[in-house]
Amino acid sequence: MSSDTPPIATPNAPAKPAAAKPAANAAQQLSTAIGIWLYLLALTGLTVLGSLVHFGHLAIVVCLGIASTKACLVGWHFMELKHEEPLVGRLFVGAFALIGILLIILLFDVWFR
């Protein structure tokens, strides 16, 4: 028999890979979560350092931009929006968009009244 011949499947044969797969999957998820946490810490550092630079009126845009990136990372990975129904994601984005639109309208009202 050639060494290239695939192993014959037996009822017991898949047991080991099947048991190992969730463990490997969990290990991958754990390392991804830790990676996201490191990104979040780096972005927090960037926010603090950015506050030391004088951006003028753009400061609020920079800060809220970084904060929104962090919120997306938490939502997408930690809250597992990536595995949710698309409707949930749309609702989440819709709520943020509503607050954003109201903020823009409000600021225009204050600045140009």
Added chain:
Amino acid sequence: MHQDHAGSRFGMWIFLLSELLLFGALFLMYGFYASRYPGEFSHAAKSLSVIHGTTNTVVLLTSSLLVALAVIRLKSGAARNAIWNLSGALLLALTFLGIKAVEWGAKFHHGIYPGAPELLARPKGEIVFFNLYYVITGLHAIHVIIGATVLAIVALMIHRGRVTAGEPTTLENSGLYWHLVDVIWIYVFPLFYLVVP
């Protein structure tokens, strides 16, 4: 007993969205007054400790990581590790509240709290800033207390075998709530401690 996991999770998301809009309205109020009294907001914001705010941000982000790890570990069958992760998150929640108490205590000591004569003698913009500071961080702290209590109960449920790898929805929903508390703080931190209009 039959449980509708998808329905339970969707219901949790709807609740979280209502929480998001609650804080969103407060952030809009902040935006209105910050643009109306930019100088006074700037002066008042400088009196807050960036070190305390940054430390609390790191503490909450780390607690969020631990809750995410707890969900992964419970689902992979490592219930004991999940309990350890939740215990760590609880410890960090208490740390957050401790730092917040120190921060508030220092402000109270200097006579800066709603209705205090010292605060009322200041310009109107500063009074508004500190009132918003106490309302938003106070409401957020109440959410931290509720979230920490729920996580403690879920840890106990895991210990008693009532929340398992096959039935993780209770932990998942509690985790969602905790992450939302984190997301809200992600916005509170730069608005009060860093952005000086």
